[in-house]
Amino acid sequence: MSMKFRGFIQCLCVAGILFFSATRVHAHRVTIFAWVEGDRVHTESRFSGGKAVVNGKIIVYDDRSNKRLLEGVTDAHGNFSFKVPRKTRMRIELLAGAGHRNKWILKEDAFGMSPPTTPSQEVTPGPGKPMEKPDPNLVAAFESTLERLLDKKLSPVMKQLARMAAPKTTLKDVLGGIGYIFGMIGVGMYFHYRSKLKS
Amino acid sequence: MHISEGILSGPVLGAGAVLTMAGCAMGLRHLESDKIARTGIMSACFFVASLIHVPIGPSSVHLLFNGAVGLILGWAAFPALLVALILQAVFFQFGGITTLGINTFIMAFPAVIGYILFRALVRRRAGWALPAAFFTGAFSVFLSGVLAALALMFTEDKFINVAGLVIGAHVPVMLIEGIMTVFLVAFLKRVQPDMLPSEGPSSR
Numbered sequence: 001m002s003m004k005f006r007g008f009i010q011c012l013c014v015a016g017i018l019f020f021s022a023t024r025v026h027a028h029r030v031t032i033f034a035w036v037e038g039d040r041v042h043t044e045s046r047f048s049g050g051k052a053v054v055n056g057k058i059i060v061y062d063d064r065s066n067k068r069l070l071e072g073v074t075d076a077h078g079n080f081s082f083k084v085p086r087k088t089r090m091r092i093e094l095l096a097g098a099g100h101r102n103k104w105i106l107k108e109d110a111f112g113m114s115p116p117t118t119p120s121q122e123v124t125p126g127p128g129k130p131m132e133k134p135d136p137n138l139v140a141a142f143e144s145t146l147e148r149l150l151d152k153k154l155s156p157v158m159k160q161l162a163r164m165a166a167p168k169t170t171l172k173d174v175l176g177g178i179g180y181i182f183g184m185i186g187v188g189m190y191f192h193y194r195s196k197l198k199s
Numbered sequence: 200m201h202i203s204e205g206i207l208s209g210p211v212l213g214a215g216a217v218l219t220m221a222g223c224a225m226g227l228r229h230l231e232s233d234k235i236a237r238t239g240i241m242s243a244c245f246f247v248a249s250l251i252h253v254p255i256g257p258s259s260v261h262l263l264f265n266g267a268v269g270l271i272l273g274w275a276a277f278p279a280l281l282v283a284l285i286l287q288a289v290f291f292q293f294g295g296i297t298t299l300g301i302n303t304f305i306m307a308f309p310a311v312i313g314y315i316l317f318r319a320l321v322r323r324r325a326g327w328a329l330p331a332a333f334f335t336g337a338f339s340v341f342l343s344g345v346l347a348a349l350a351l352m353f354t355e356d357k358f359i360n361v362a363g364l365v366i367g368a369h370v371p372v373m374l375i376e377g378i379m380t381v382f383l384v385a386f387l388k389r390v391q392p393d394m395l396p397s398e399g400p401s402s403r
Binding site for chain 2: 029030097098099100101102169173174176177178180181182184185188189191192195
């Protein structure tokens with residue numbers, strides 16, 4: 001085995017050790033998730049290694065008008081929540097310091113803004129006894145209770161969904177990147193040996 | 200140490216891009232064709248090393264490996280790290296496309312400085328070479344922190360505050376990379392000494 005080939009194999013071994021130790025750990029990136037619970041928006045900010053972003057700056061913008069709505073700071077667990085200032089599409093930005101920044105877009109439908117009722121959805125009273133109009137106060141109270149209960153029940157699911165929507169580093173990404181680099185080595189070697197053969 | 204999109208001002212991004220282009224030109228000029236495989240493998244090592252998270256200290260940091268890359272590649276560290284950072288931005292969303300120039304400069308310039316300062320000592324006997332290897336690994340991370348703080352001082356906070364935050368968070372990384380570089384140099388001295396930098400001015 002030539003010295004050069006042995007060196008190549010040794011370098012490959014070092015790269016291999018690094019690679020297999022890396023696939024077991026997390027990448028370094030800052031992430032923010034947000035979900036709505038009742039009239040409040042909850043956010044969770046973490047480094048991808050799992051550590052909470054403590055004292056990270058959160059700025060909330062109206063994504064339509066780009067107007068700053070409010071700002072705050074994450075607590076010791078990386079959480080920050082606020083009362084919905086306006087039911088609109090929001091851009092929640094996280095500044096975690098030292099050049100780390102990310103954002104989360106909260107669309108209008110996250111606030112449960114119901115679509116306008118169309119005539120086909122209205123119940124038409126049948127012949128016979130006319131339908132009694134329900135008490136509007138009772139309907140409002142019922143809707144509000146139902147909304148609160150659903151928020152409570154769905155909150156963990158919303159949180160989980162928000163977490164799942166964040167990009168993750170996969171083995172495919174790692175292998176893909178290494179493949180690109182090795183491909184470039186191949187192209188370089190091709191031109192190197194082609195010029196060598198010509199000369 | 201990857202600066203995200205939307206943090207830095209235009210002039211800082213522009214300066215980073217220009218400096219990186221100059222560094223890459225130097226690197227490609229010095230890159231001998233029989234060192235292409237070595238450059239690619241070191242680039243792959245850097246690409247993967249950033250995934251190794253160090254769970255020590257108040258913040259979240261990862262290995263850089265730029266000192267070792269610089270020691271083995273010299274000026275060719277610039278193109279090697281640029282390629283790795285492009286792929287990290289695309290595959291892992293580390294840093295960003297607009298910050299590629301400044302991020303490459305922050306990682307590659309300390310690698311080259313470490314190479315220039317310590318290459319002569321690394322070729323000597325172990326009593327000199329191993330401490331020099333440690334300082335190459337640790338110093339490259341330290342200088343990367345200083346450069347990151349310099350880039351961020353125009354948009355984030357005072358230099359001293361950012362530098363304290365970045366360098367403080369990277370102290371464990373400095374120690375780990377110093378030790379890793381010692382092992383790497385000791386290994387190469389035994390099995391492949393011609394991979395270590397020569398006394399001459401050109402990159403290996």
